[in-house]
Amino acid sequence: MSASGRLPDAFLRPGSSSFVEFLGEHAPELLPGRRQAHGTTASGGTGAAGLAPHATTIVALVFEGGVVMAGDRRATAGSMIASREIEKVFPADEYSAVGISGSAGIGVDLARLFQLELEHYEKIEGSLLSLDGKANRLGTLLRANLPLAMQGLVVVPLFAGYDLDRGVGRIFSYDPTGGRYEERDHHGTGSGSIFARGSLKKLWKPGLVAHDAVRVAVEALYDAADDDSATGGPDTVRRIWPVVATVTADGYHRVPDAELEPVVEALVAARREEGARR
Template sequence: MTRDADGGRLPTAYLVPGSSSFTEFLSAHAPSLLPSGRGLPAGAAIDAPHGTTIVSLTYDGGVVMAGDRRATMGNLIANRDMDKVFATDEFSLVGIAGTAGLAIELVKLFQVELEHYEKIEGALMSLEGKANRLASMIRGNLGMAMQGLAVVPLFAGFDPAAGTGRIFSYDVTGGCYEEHDHHSVGSGSLFARGALKKLYRRSGTVDDAVRCAVEALYDAADDDSATGGPDVGRRIWPSVGIVDDSGARFLLDDEIAPVVDAIIAARVNNPGGAR
């Protein structure tokens, strides 16, 4: 912050009462700092890295979200170990699909948005409130999406009122839809969703849900070149996050590796599908 005619005091904009939304504050006083505030020149195009695939499913008492680690740029692999699943606050997760750089920037802004609300209001935002706030941020990115820089995340969290996990999906216009039991987004979502339909069990434990999520990503990678399967040689495993009444946490590589090894071992002589 520069010291100017105000004698080093905060600008007036910081002292005027307003809403608890940090994004609305930026929109009014520094719109160029928003992800959507830096549009492309007319007719310009960018070949930026894209991230896929994200899956999420509920279990009795919480929700699991997992994502592969590959980012692609056209027919090239831009990154092999990209993290696509993030904790947005103590009780929620978001997984990104679409233009990677823009998506990560939007997630960081969403994290600040929720933290800002908590500090101003002195309470956590409701899960539906978080989902709707993310929808408004995606809607603000519509101009960039029309130029090919789309972000389509998957949001999930634990709802203390219901005592269970809930999942929300989006479209590029900011439409927000609650999904039941499981959902997937990204280029490999068609194949992952087919696997989830066959493997998912409502009565399953958290371990069952983790196995189901990793296996769905395995199936997606089998048919979608943009989705990265478990990289045994480099020991790169999917990112797996869990949210329940104790909060959000991520599984360590040492916890995911046995799940991956079991899936691969079970498919040695029965990989599934034609060669």
């Protein structure tokens, strides 16, 4: 703000529809990828990369009329539990969701910057980006974080949304360099993803409705938590449930805890009964 109380000319001058480009030109130090990770090592064994909380595991799957994304609530710092209630799934805009795994702080900042990027585009252009365009923008943001990723502060997001042109849900995965890959039917990322993907392969089937897709996502996270110590399962004592969201033609919708609780209780009861029969 100038002495007269007016915004600088840069804020009033017509320019790119990309908020990231604007920020890179006028305040590049605020971009996640421009931060300095002092004391880090490439392996992340010592320094900031080794101490930063890590978020794990995200799953997404398509169902008839949309897509569901879910994430567990645990963040770890080495062998310690850094948080039991971290949120890793966010609305990117009205018709899409983004989940983060890897360095939690950088990932949350990246998700917020992505939200701003899509909102800025919509205000400047007066229309929504296509789902492919949103996926490409996220890849560009991730590529800008490569310097920190080389120091061990890696973020690997999962992006999913409802394609208004095709009328279906779609899922996109990424690598740390910003490479974008469209996935079919279901996918997972994070330290527990190898177990979650195995669960999804057995549980997913064509024609799932939203309620059944939510149950499959919760069960995949439960299976991941059973084998991966960095993934937190549903906490029935503290009543902490996964973050689960659906995206359909009606938009982004976070599934309330009141709806998740009976799903989790039914799953735990079924596993307990199965164990008793052995």
